[in-house]
Amino acid sequence: MNTQSTANSAVTPDAKPAAAQQPRLSGSRAALLITALVVAVLSFQLNASMITPALPQIGEYFGANAGSVGQVQSMFFLAGAISGPIMGRWSDFIGRRTALLLVLAVMAAGTILCIAAPTLPLLVAGRFLQGVSSAVFALAYIVLNENLNAGIFGTSVGILAAVNGGVGGVDGYFGGLMAETFGFRSIFVVVLILTAIAVGCVIKVVPGGRPSGSRGGMDWWGAGALSLFLVAITYFVSRGSTAGWADPGTLALLAAAAASFAAFWLIEKKRSHPLIAVHHLRSRQVWPVIATTVLTLAGIFAIINFTVVLLSQDDTNGFGLSSSISALLFLTPAALIGVFAAPLAGWIADRRGWIGTLRVGTALSLAGAAAAALFADNQWAVFAAIAFLGIFYNGFFLTAINGLSVLLSPKDAPGTLPGINGASFGIGASLGVVIVAPFAGLGTSGGYVAALWISVGITAIAFIVSLFVAAPKGERV
Structure with a gap:
């Protein structure tokens, strides 16, 4: 039974759409x-x-x-x-x-x-x-x-x-x-x-009231199915990394993820006001944004927050640093640089285009990842590569992908793509760590290098996918 109704709109305290007034x-x-x-x-x-x-x-x-x-x-x-x-x-x-x-x-x-x-x-x-x-x-x-x-x-x-x-x-x-x-x-x-x-x-x-153009009610059936998918895929990735990908429990979670996504797809096809329409999911406004986020996070997050952390603290085959010095050299600079690079990236995106900013950020993040893999045995080369990622991953990529998730969100559901894109960050980060963990966890020079090159490969795929992202209305590619 279709439980949607316009009753949901009564939750808002204002009778008139706020966006039309502000x-x-x-x-x-x-x-x-x-x-x-x-x-x-x-x-x-x-x-x-x-x-x-x-x-x-x-x-x-x-x-x-x-x-x-x-x-x-x-x-x-x-x-x-x-x-x-x-x-x-x-x-x-x-x-x-x-x-x-x-x-x-x-x-x-x-x-x-x-x-x-x-x-x-x-x-x-x-x-x-x-x-x-x-x-x-x-x-x-x-x-x-x-x-x-x-x-x-x-x-x-x-x-x-x-x-x-x-x-x-x-x-x-x-x-x-x-x-x-x-x-x-x-x-x-x-x-x-x-x-x-x-x-x-x-x-x-923050201005109050309901956004202009909103009609219908919240698609709670679709929201429930999507939530089940997110829970199942999260636990599938987590269990697969520990119990193995062929483990019966892991396969059961994969089946649950597939079933819940299929249910979500079928629900969205039948709803008059879906969480996100199926034709939007198939469009270049939506799927490339989500895929680019998942893949870039899987590639770069695993480098900065996992592989390089292990490499830097390995006394035998790494740099032999303490945990505090490791954080000071390889975590703090990238975050600090991003604080200044991100607003600059947004300023550039407003003037030069969001698509160009995204592709520059993704391409140069790929270059930084490759540099870390090429010079994995040199502490200061890796330090420079991670600092470089502070500019183009923390700054350019994150700003552009978040901005595009808003600008490309369907007009009949403007809150959907930013929310789904936000969920994609966690999925991508977890997936990246899971993929490289068996190699970086070996604690050998070859294992660290292999993990870094796997992350480079994932980031290369992310760049290719970013080429499919549609330009916001009025912006030339």
Whole structure:
């Protein structure tokens, strides 16, 4: 039975579409909006980055092994993968501000649960609730597109993309310092305070009301099927990396992923107002964006955040660095460079074109990956390659792909593609690590080089796919 109805639209507090009422912002009003969204995005991002160095302390506190503690992060990112597509599309009916406030409220509830959790399962439950706030990225990009002048949209997307990498790479360090000094719960207290500030900023600055042109109701059947697919594919990748790809449990998860995606496809074909129409999924506006995101993350994320980390800390066949020095040389510079490169990339995209910026970012990310593989035995060559990726991956690619996900999203479902694209980041990152782990995990020079070249190959495919991405309306390729 088709359960869609126009009743969903009654959730919005305003009777008239907000987008039709709100003028485009510039100057100080635009700056206030960007600042409010940065605070909202930071409240999520610090949840992701600051807790990582505190994981050993959490395990010790609850007497849990590494596998159990790993759920503190895995459940957080799984919730983010599910919430992005759902909240992005739902915001088309309830309004962007209402959706932002909803995800921030859920995150606040999860944070309070994490602060008070007496057991690890309750802490994991709190982390799942916190992960829902991942949708704030997609919502923020949509708000910027709907409210800012075209001339500053790209720069504002770059600013938010820069925050996606954390606070210049030092947030993880401060998370570890806080855990050592005050205990891991102090991190959640900071996050809760920032969330409260973000709620105030959103209420004060973000325009309310329902977007113009929205009609029908939320496709909850499609959202459910897509969520099942995302859960199944996430656990398939995770289990395949540990239990093996031929393991019966792994194959069962693959079958569940295929079945849920088939169900999603069939549901979307029958809905009058689908989560995303099937003909959009087949168009060059949608599938190349999603595929480029998954493949580029699979290639580059695995290099920066996995293979090079192992290589740099290997005393026998690597550079023999401590964990802190390794982070200082190979993680912090790329993140810090991205903070400055991302707004520049957005400024260039506004003036020279989003498609060109994407292809430059992807092509030069490929060059940086190849340099790391070619000179894997030279610490400073690898350092230079990773810094180079800070410019063209953290800066150009992330800004362009996020901007294009908004600009190319179907007009009848403007919140859908940003949400699905956001979910694709986690899938791509997990997939990349899983693919190279058997080689990098050997701990040999040949294993590290093989892992790097596999990542180069994946990134090369990503560049080829990026050539199929359609140009936004009015932009020449």
